Amino acid sequence: MEDLIKIYLKDLLSFDGETGVFTWKGGKKFYPKSGKQAGIITTSGYRKIRVMQVFYYAHRLAWLMHYGNFPLGQVDHINGIRDDNRIRNLRDVDACTNQQNQRKAQANNRVGMLGVSMCGDKFKAQISTRGKHTTIGVFDSAAEAHAAYLDVKRVVHGGCTI
CATH class of the missing domain: 3.90.75.20 (Homing Intron 3 (I-Ppo) Encoded Endonuclease; Chain A)
Structure with a gap:
């Protein structure tokens, strides 16, 4: 075919x-x-x-x-x-590498930033690799959490082009 x-x-x-x-x-x-x-x-x-x-x-x-x-x-x-x-x-x-190349947060993400979620009145940065979730840290601002997420993402997601 x-x-x-x-x-x-x-x-x-x-x-x-x-x-x-x-x-x-x-x-x-x-x-x-x-x-x-x-x-x-x-x-x-x-x-x-x-x-x-x-x-x-x-x-x-x-x-x-x-x-x-x-x-x-x-x-x-x-x-x-x-x-x-x-x-x-x-x-x-592979599908996993393609998923790691996501550029924007999912529609249901209240913060609107990739890798960042609310944790009380603070912002938690979290990353997933091959189904395992790892908390990077909790930050005072969404921007700080997102920056930390991107720093880790560039290291642990080998196929990342962000």
């Missing part, structure tokens, strides 16, 4: 690894005009392209076009921009 997708992609689309953009080659009935950027942006910010009636993430197709095979793990956008599919911005990582 992977080979069939590659043939289809090369026949209908051009991929520029420097810009990370897929464009339609055109000339085929029912396909967009030549030069038009392929795909749609999802609500989560990723670009998807329809290939043989199935939607694929553009970053996975970029990996396939450049390296000749789908990635073994997840494709991580190093700079955190979900539609930046330049080859130098993509890396094949």
